[in-house]
Amino acid sequence: MAFPTSFGMVISGDAIVALSAVRRDAAGTTGFFRFVETGTPVPPAILKAEGIPASAMKTALPIETVREDLLAFLPPECVLLVHDSAPVRNVLHHLLSGASKHTLLDTRELAGILFPSTGNHDLRSLADVLGLQPDPDVPDPGFRFAQDSLLILSLWDRLAGEAASLPKSLVRELYALFAPLRSHPLRTFFKTCSDAPRRADAYPEAAGGLRGLFSAEVVPRIEKQNPDGREWVPVDVANVEKLLGAGGILASNIPDYEFRQEQVDMAIRVTEALNASKHLVVEAGTGTGKSLAYLVPAILWAVANDMPVVVSTNTKNLQSQLLGKDLPLLTGLVGRGLKAAVIKGRRNYLCVRKLLFALEHAGLDLSPEERLALAGVLVWSIRSASGDLSECSAAAGPADPALHEMITADASECRGGRCDHRSRCFLFRARRHALSAHIVIANHAVVFTEMADGDSSMVLPPYRHAILDEAHNLEDAATRGLSMELSRYGIHFLLGRLWRPGRRHHDGGILPALTDHLGRYRSISPEVVGRMEQDAVKVMDAMAALDPVIDTLFSELSALLEGARGRESLRYSAERRIESDWALVLGARENLGRALGGLSLLLSAIIETLGHESLEAMPDRENFAKEINGVLVRVKQFSAEAAFVVAGASPDHVFWVERTKGRQGGARAWAAPISVGAMLAEQLYAQKASIIFTSATLTVNGSLDFVKKRLGLNVLEPGRILEMTVGSPFDYARQCTFMVPLFLPEPGESGGNYAEALGLLLAEVFRRTHGRALTLFTSYDMLQGCARTLRAQMGADSGQLLVHGESGSREHITQTFKQQTESVLFGTHSFWEGVDVPGESLTCLVLARLPFPVFTDPIVEARCERLESEGTSAFAGYSIPAAVIRFRQGFGRLIRHRNDRGIVIVADRRVAQKSYGQWFRRSVPAPMQSYAERGAFLDAVDQFVRQMSDERDAEGRT
Incomplete structure (x- = not known):
């Protein structure tokens, strides 16, 4: 393609604040950097984010002068490289009107195709992952926008090299995919790649063209015994203690291993439940190490009986921990041929037959967005061993869900053993691995889908034993799975x-x-x-x-x-x-x-x-x-x-x-x-020998009765179910302080602007904590109102505020929050659990409101009515207990490690002033301190921050 020229820009509204371009031609690489007069002051937050001192704007030139200089700088023909062109496309088009031939190519789009497994395609993230370095021949002015243009050119080199290494059959398919889009730059790009000579180090071609590029693996079928009617081999509790006990195998092989009696106690109870074919409900406090506490006995039991134990979770984070950390650790220590597998629902796996069918018959039907996504999936698919679409960022873009329908198959579309692609079928392969595994990792959605659909969509192997982690989410997960x-x-x-x-x-x-x-x-x-x-x-x-x-x-x-x-x-x-x-x-x-x-x-x-x-x-x-x-x-x-x-x-x-x-x-x-309990009892609990229900938050007022009733465990015959509550090994009284500002208005109080008042208070708190704060809201309206106030107060520092729904995906802003240690994160419902930020990035947790179920929600309303008709107070029997469990989940975001310290601010004064507040106060392991005066509250924050700083200094000296 023609000579590449990369662009970096700073834009305020519709005005260009600064512009950089880096040109590469036959003579070498040359840079172009200008500041532009805007006619109005540039917001300080923008200058700070870009690393531009206010004095630099004194060198700004009129936009027409910059335009003339830029047009003189550009080659007669060139490829204009921009990373994420959508925000700057119109501005750049206006700026370059009248220029010679040029093609605008978005390197973010191309990176999404050629590096589809990279989760984040932001320029800086790609630079870190790919190890990009700016061209040393061009001086770096030190501004972010200028560095961007240098990095984009470096990224272009990597992208061109990656494309050149692809098999020609794949490149030709990519060209065919974009061929109907006559003016699209990727059409020209892949045509050029297709016509170029094949590199010696290119990805190898395969017989059979594109079809032959997919990995084929023959997974032998393992026939296990029918689980029904057989006697189980019990696990010796002493073997569990040998692994987890003080001075045991784990302690001897893992550096800095912490023996936890709570973990051993839970593991013994899990062993007893598996041996006795009973169900167990166990709450294990944060820091217990509950995943090892159930995995160790589950592994020993599964290996001894050569039968699978299904471990089901609600979140991807926990699945990643089990697969990436806990199971590899135990596989090395327990040994004895342990096999583990992960299985998901059918629609999570790429169907090779449907992908090839979609490519063959796409014609002029697909939108540009669908073509971009399909191209990324295609490049990813020939490299993937699992076919799990969660690994492919292209499958999670704006083309979804149409793309998923196009490239995945449900039971009615699957050809099964008659499919020509059976040896390349990712689902078939995953299920074969699961059939031979001792531990099968799944999620609640799969468990409940198979419970409802029976054999018609089965992906899990036959099993009689299961562990349902994050069990506080089971009612919601079952409700979602059974709704229409x-x-x-x-x-x-x-x-x-x-x-x-x-x-x-x-x-x-x-x-x-x-x-x-x-x-x-x-x-x-x-x-x-x-x-x-x-x-x-x-x-x-x-x-x-x-x-x-x-x-x-x-x-x-x-x-x-x-x-x-x-x-x-x-x-x-x-x-x-x-x-x-x-x-x-x-x-x-x-x-x-x-x-x-x-x-x-x-x-x-x-x-x-x-x-x-x-x-x-x-x-x-x-x-x-x-x-x-x-x-x-x-x-x-x-x-x-x-x-x-x-x-x-x-x-x-x-x-x-x-x-x-x-x-x-x-x-x-x-x-x-309205209720899922009876259905679960009949279709799940009665069909299994032993199910372990566990979570850090199952009890209300020290009792498991609420969750047992909601899940239908209360109807099981006496003696069929065991219970256990295991506390946390953390010293909450030392590690955190639980503060309530009584001087704030009550949420929803008439005449009081709660969101504004909270935003003003948090601005003062976060100055003292240097950010490092997570604030959890129960509604977007309150979040946005508070964010507006906080931004106004933070001024130039407002760029450090990460807002759920505005600053990117949940995963992206969580990762940014961990990396930028002085940032502030505002999150709603999904952030109340599953967010682990140990260390200094999180020292202040704010719960903006007690998380009561929304009473106008039809499901909540119907469940409350059902309880009232049975003679039970809906508020005491449902609303408060559900809110307490949610409250405990949110509270638990702060202390994730023995060395964590911080402040928990419950901004809703009802926790201290209403009679039902005691339910919430009793549910957490730290004593509450309430403050009637703003000054006293902020003094207490200052004192705790100083104390944390002193303790860290002391730890550093030792």
Whole structure:
């Protein structure tokens, strides 16, 4: 391609503050750096973030002068390299209007394709991961924007080299993917790479072209004994103690190993439960080392019996810890042929058949975003051993969920043993590994999906023993897995897989691809082709007729919300609703059911025709049949669920309509189980010999009764379930202080601006703690209001405020928070648990409000009503206990290690002043200190910060 020129910019609003460019041509590499007059003062926060002193702006030049200098600097033809072009594309286009030939290429997009396993494609993150170094021939002015342009050129060299190393068959496929986008720079890039000579060190080619590049692995089938009706070999408790005890195997082999009696006690109890085929509920406080406490007996039991133990978690973080740290450690020490595997739901794995099918029949159908994502998946797929899409950042971008539908398969689409790609099937391989494993790591979603679907979507091996970690989330996980959603977007998305009207007569979907495919093969009977084309036209006509039927149903659902008095949702049931209000909805649902039934018959006819003997020689015949059958199965499922949800007749479910925004069409309807306990008891607990339920937060007022009742464990026969509570080894009284500012208004109090008052207080607190703070909110509105106030108070330091929903993904801002030790993180619901930040990055934790369940949430409302109907106070029997468990999770974010120290500020004064506050105070291991005066509160913060500093200095001297 033409000479590359990289750009770095600083923009304030629509104005360019500073500009850098680095040009490489036949003469070498040259830099260009300018500051630009903006006409208004540049915000100090922007200058600070870029490392620009205010004095540098005195050298700023008028924009026209900078433009003339830049145009003179650029080669006549060049590739303009920008990293993340979206924010600067329009500005740069205006700046370069009138320039000679130039192509704007986004190195972030290209990096997403060529380095798809790199989680973060920010320039600085890529520079760290790839070890990028600026060109030494260009002096570094020291400003961030100038360094960016130098790094972008260095990144370009790596990207070009990486592309040149790819197999030619893959590069040609990438070019074909972008070929329909005539003006896209990646079309030219991959065409150039395709035409270039193959490098000697390139990735090896494979027989069979692209298909041959996928790793093929034959995993032998391991036949294990049927778990039903056999006697189990018990584990000797003494062997558990030998591993975990003081002076035991772990202590002898792990440097700085800390013996914890709490860990040994829990491990013994887990062993007893496995041996006796009983269930166990165990709360293990933070720092217990609960994962080793259950893994050691589970491994010993699984190896002794040659049967799997499934370990299920709720979060990816814990799965990563188990797979990356705990299991490798124990594999080396326990030995004896231990095998571990991870298994996820079907839709987590790339389907090689569907990927190749999508590439073959993509045509002009895909959007540019989908092509970018598919290109990244393609490059990643030939290198991946697991096919787990969570490893591929391209699969988590804006093209999702359409991309996932395109490249993953559910049970109805899977060809199983008849698939040509079975030896390359990632799911088949993962399941074979799981079938031979002793420890199988899964997540709650897989466990509950298989519980609900039975054998129809089985991926887990047959098992009778399980450990459910993070068990405080089980009720929510089961509720999500057993809920039904009825949305306009859902049905349109599903039908769009069959047919989507396109521009310039280029329709998208399976049916246009099928008719195009049929036209390529003259050997096929014209009669069969004609019948197929007629059936395809009938389906498209039926789908066109479906649109107004679908629109009517969701318009009528939307109309129900007009009388909802501003509420975002409206509960209903067959018993309570006013029939006259629902007549149009019920009629629309019946019309939809008939229309979907007719569509199902037409799809069945196409599938039957694809089985005609005259089509046996047609390539992709079975692939098309499977794709259409997958849609057919889900059309039938949608129709059945629509009937169930709209009917609202089940007394065991809560039904509601809620407002939606954007493309989902105004309203959607839901059905969710009011209680999951009885279902879990019947379909899970009764089917397993032993299940271990564990978490750091299961008790309320020292009792496990609340969680046992919510999970249906209270209905098990006496003696079937064991209980245990294990405390934390941390010295909370020394390591943290629990502070409550009584002078703040009560959250939600009329006349009080709580978010503003909290923001003003936190500005003073964070100056004293030098940031290093995590603030947890229960709503985005409160978070945003507090963030506005804090930014105004922090001024130039506001760039150190990381806000959930604004500053990037949860993973990105958590990682940034850990790296920038003086930053502040504002988070909502997902940050209340699973965030581990040991050390100096977190010394101040703020809980903005007591985390009561939202009483207007339909599920919460229905559960409270059910309790009241049973004679139990909903507030004392549900709202408070649920809030206490959530509160304990949030409180536990601060102290993650014996050496951690810090302040916990519970800003909601109700914890000290309401009678129910004692539930929260008793639930945490640190005594509360309340302050009526602002000055006394801030003095106490100062004192604790000094104390922490003195202790760290003393530790440093020793």
